[in-house]
Amino acid sequence: MFDIFKLIIFEKENPLPLYVQLFNKVKELIESEALLPDFKLPSIRQMSKELNINRVTVVTAFKELEKQGYAYTKPGSGTFVSNAYLVSPKNIHIQNNVVLDEVYNQDDISLINNGQISISQSTINFASATPTPDLFPVDDFKVALNQVLERDKGNAFGYQDSQGFYPIRESIAGILNKSNVSCIPDELQIISGAQQGIDIISKALLKQGDYVITESPTYTGAIAVFKSRGAQISDIELCEDGLNLNILEYTIKKYNPKLIYTIPSFQNPTGYSCTNAKREEVIKLAEKYNLYIIEDDYVSDLDFEGKNYIPMKSLDKYNRVIFIKSYSKIFMPGLRLGFMIVPSSILSNVIKAKHATDISTSGLIQRAFDLYIREGFWDKHARFMFNIYKDRYLKITNALDNYLPSSASYIKPGGGLNIWISLPFGFSINKLFNLSVSNDIVFAPGKIFYSSNSSQKHNNIRLSFASVYADKIESGIEKLSNTITSLQKISESYRNLPVL
Numbered sequence: 021m022f023d024i025f026k027l028i029i030f031e032k033e034n035p036l037p038l039y040v041q042l043f044n045k046v047k048e049l050i051e052s053e054a055l056l057p058d059f060k061l062p063s064i065r066q067m068s069k070e071l072n073i074n075r076v077t078v079v080t081a082f083k084e085l086e087k088q089g090y091a092y093t094k095p096g097s098g099t100f101v102s103n104a105y106l107v108s109p110k111n112i113h114i115q116n117n118v119v120l121d122e123v124y125n126q127d128d129i130s131l132i133n134n135g136q137i138s139i140s141q142s143t144i145n146f147a148s149a150t151p152t153p154d155l156f157p158v159d160d161f162k163v164a165l166n167q168v169l170e171r172d173k174g175n176a177f178g179y180q181d182s183q184g185f186y187p188i189r190e191s192i193a194g195i196l197n198k199s200n201v202s203c204i205p206d207e208l209q210i211i212s213g214a215q216q217g218i219d220i221i222s223k224a225l226l227k228q229g230d231y232v233i234t235e236s237p238t239y240t241g242a243i244a245v246f247k248s249r250g251a252q253i254s255d256i257e258l259c260e261d262g263l264n265l266n267i268l269e270y271t272i273k274k275y276n277p278k279l280i281y282t283i284p285s286f287q288n289p290t291g292y293s294c295t296n297a298k299r300e301e302v303i304k305l306a307e308k309y310n311l312y313i314i315e316d317d318y319v320s321d322l323d324f325e326g327k328n329y330i331p332m333k334s335l336d337k338y339n340r341v342i343f344i345k346s347y348s349k350i351f352m353p354g355l356r357l358g359f360m361i362v363p364s365s366i367l368s369n370v371i372k373a374k375h376a377t378d379i380s381t382s383g384l385i386q387r388a389f390d391l392y393i394r395e396g397f398w399d400k401h402a403r404f405m406f407n408i409y410k411d412r413y414l415k416i417t418n419a420l421d422n423y424l425p426s427s428a429s430y431i432k433p434g435g436g437l438n439i440w441i442s443l444p445f446g447f448s449i450n451k452l453f454n455l456s457v458s459n460d461i462v463f464a465p466g467k468i469f470y471s472s473n474s475s476q477k478h479n480n481i482r483l484s485f486a487s488v489y490a491d492k493i494e495s496g497i498e499k500l501s502n503t504i505t506s507l508q509k510i511s512e513s514y515r516n517l518p519v520l
């Protein structure tokens with residue numbers, strides 16, 4: 021057995037009390053991972069005998085370890101190393117994680133990314149639409165990973181087929197065929213996240229100067245990809261029920277675009293969804309004008325109010341829709357895993373683009389996720405996440421109905437993870453942002469989601485509830501609403517000052 025006593029040596033000259041020295045030594049062993057979570061520490065009697073110190077010294081050191089989150093006690097069994105220290109403030113780099121799911125490049129937001137505005141652990145984070153790590157199914161995934169290593173040995177680490185490991189394509193096709201998108205494994209392309217999918221499609225289909233139509237506002241990561249490929253973006257204002265079809269057709273005729281990029285269900289950032297009837301019309305336009313549609317499906321599964329939107333891919337009689345699926349919102353974003361259903365007419369170009377980008381998505385991760393699906397873990401986890409998010413959705417919409425001042429408004433999306441709040445024209449979002457940060461609240465300012473200066477016509481903020489614990493939502497919305505009200509009062513009192 022591992023001999024902990026050899027690693028605990030007291031220095032005679034050290035002026036610190038013995039219990040502090042013991043605490044520091046054990047703490048060092050835990051932080052350096054020489055002692056792992058759930059390791060049983062020797063009993064108080066053993067410690068005092070082996071180290072030749074008083075029992076009270078050991079008891080006091082153990083109590084301090086417990087108090088600081090390094091250890092826990094099981095009555096009747098002893099004291100064990102805890103894993104709580106892993107989330108102690110020292111180990112959380114929240115400043116760097118808080119907003120990474122969107123591209124922020126303006127004003128105060130870049131200060132957050134640079135760590136110049138620091139966000140404490142108590143900050144209520146309405147800016148990130150990414151689940152918190154405590155929701156990740158680590159134990160079940162570990163089972164799948166271990167089984168893959170046992171089963172496939174070194175094969176798990178070789179290069180994979182660029183289109184994706186065949187069995188995982190079968191598993192995904194199996195899941196899709198139970199829903200209303202039917203496909204065969206040969207139509208699927210595995211990708212290292214939806215972001216890569218958008219990039220690969222752009223690489224395969226766009227030349228410098230080609231036009232892409234996007235909704236306005238839209239996902240910042242897609243704007244960044246199209247710009248980086250030298251494409252020109254023609255953005256069309258998104259309505260509550262999808263794009264205006266006349267404006268869409270007019271824009272297609274004017275710019276002759278290669279692609280339409282759309283997030284038809286619970287759009288990011290607005291939460292708006294395109295009606296099923298409009299989806300069909302958009303596909304007809306794509307066929308009429310010979311272009312492709314990227315359907316970005318990042319949260320359609322989170323349909324809390326039974327809206328039953330039909331994926332565009334399942335309405336796609338003409339094979340014009342490239343369906344891209346992200347797992348980042350309901351699974352683990354760091355796995356970098358997703359898939360696309362690709363029309364046969366462009367499949368070989370897409371596979372070549374994928375190969376040129378990274379040869380293939382990690383074989384180990386593909387195999388483990390395949391097993392994870394086959395063992396039934398996926399269905400269980402998807403249900404778990406749905407319930408967690410639904411609870412948060414109900415809490416945030418309830419709180420907004422109760423606290424949001426009448427000058428602000430929002431449209432209930434029915435699902436997804438984002439709520440788009442409209443504020444009166446002229447209201448300073450920058451001031452609201454700064455004041456909210458000092459009140460421990462962050463959100464995403466609406467202007468970052470616009471590719472052109474059309475944001476000047478709007479005044480919005482995006483609230484996401486993926487990262488906010490249910491019991492923090494109401495107080496967060498109340499604080500934010502009070503901040504909006506007090507800022508409005510200040511600006512009204514300035515307006516009412518007599519002109520001298």
Ligand SMILES: Cc1ncc(COP(=O)(O)O)c(C=O)c1O
Pocket residue numbers: 121122149212213214215216239241283288316318345346347348353357358
């Ligand atoms: C609409 C949308 N598409 C794609 C992505 C990227 O997803 P992934 O992590 O799978 O690359 C995001 C991430 O926030 C998103 O909001």
